[in-house]
Amino acid sequence: MDRPFLDLKVEGPLRGVLRVPGDKSVTHRGLMLLALSEGEGRLLYPLKAGDTLSTAKAMAALGAEIAEEGPHFRVRGVGLRLKEPEDVIDCGNAGTLMRLLLGLLAGQEGLFAVLTGDASLRRRPMGRVVEPLRAMGARIEGREGGRRAPLAVRGVPLRGLRYTLPVPSAQVKSALLLAGLFAEGVTEVEEPVPTRDHTERLFLHFGLPLEKEGPWVRTRRAEPFPARDLIVPGDFSSAAFFLVAALLVPGSEVTLEGVGLNPTRTGLLKVLKAMGADLEWRVEEGEGGEPVGWVRARHSPLKGVSVDPSLIPLMVDEVPVLAAAAAWVEGETHIPNLSELRVKESDRVSAIAQNLRALGVEVEEGPDWLRIRGGGVRPGAVEPFHDHRIAMAFAVAGLPVGVRVYEPQWAEISYPGFFEDLKRLCAAS
């Protein structure tokens, strides 16, 4: 069977300045909250990629008016009472969309909606949001007793909940906080391990009820609120591919500008520093409550490390590209606490191990850990396993020696134009 592929090899160092597309997590949430607001607001520099276009369509199906305005979106909100969708909502490949939407729809009294997604999303665990939402009173049914999509939601009155997250997941936390906006009483979520806090920051940006106390986050029923413009920072998870590429290719120096540097997202910077990376960054401004700044990476000899397990939730989407760096270091890298990676768009632990082996790297795979022997890779072909992050991470792993990436179009889920940006930085030398 003929499959699309892309052959990549650097001709020289990566040099230059880049602004990566908008943050995926902030774009999903910005579209949802603007859809719930009254009046019109703009989402400035959002991510326009597979996942977030699914969110724009979903919110339009629920009654929001969303128009493109150059690089931006202009959103006319429906207010707190959404419209019943006329058809099934297709969440595509986006776990964030499906989980947050379940929370948003659970308390829309009388509204009926069915959510589905692509083959990958229909395999992913939904019980983690369905169970606590049911404890709030939600009526959600689906395959496997509600653990897999397609899922049907019938909006009903909800009551607040006091809940401790059993897995570190910003999606579960956010689904419950969104449901809490429509619930009687207080909704309280405890996270024993911190995860990305974009929902909390955006609630504050839009004037929605939110309190933080140690590991607890609380919200309560929302009053109608006005729309407000929101600037979306560059996505640190997208920037990470260029930071690692610059570290690996001799002579490189790359600066990423306008990138989100929220400390709940930047665990990778700490790990790369510990590996010996020449990295500098500065937080310059805050947009919509999000820290934004620049990061510069210069080619560096790297050494293996044992990653602190508590950093994994702060870099959960950057593990594939960390594995790419680990293939090039001197010594061994141990990456623990990876059970959540088994239930992403692909089983990322297995996808990482298989692609490293395809590039001649020695790797040991445990149930929730990887041990990677550094020393460099040999030219080879890599398989994205229908997963955007795997496609981009292994393009970077093989870049210094030459790599064939099958089905490179998967990158478009979070970063249309990724390969063009990568090639442009190499040619800029």
Ligand SMILES: O=C(O)C1=C[C@@H](OP(=O)(O)O)[C@@H](O)[C@H](O)C1
């Ligand atoms: O809340 C979010 O926007 C996200 C949370 C993370 O998922 P989990 O909540 O499953 O950890 C992350 O992997 C995903 O890319 C985006």
Ligand SMILES: C=C(OP(=O)(O)O)C(=O)O
């Ligand atoms: C896990 C990811 O996204 P989601 O869960 O929204 O599909 C990701 O972007 O790496």
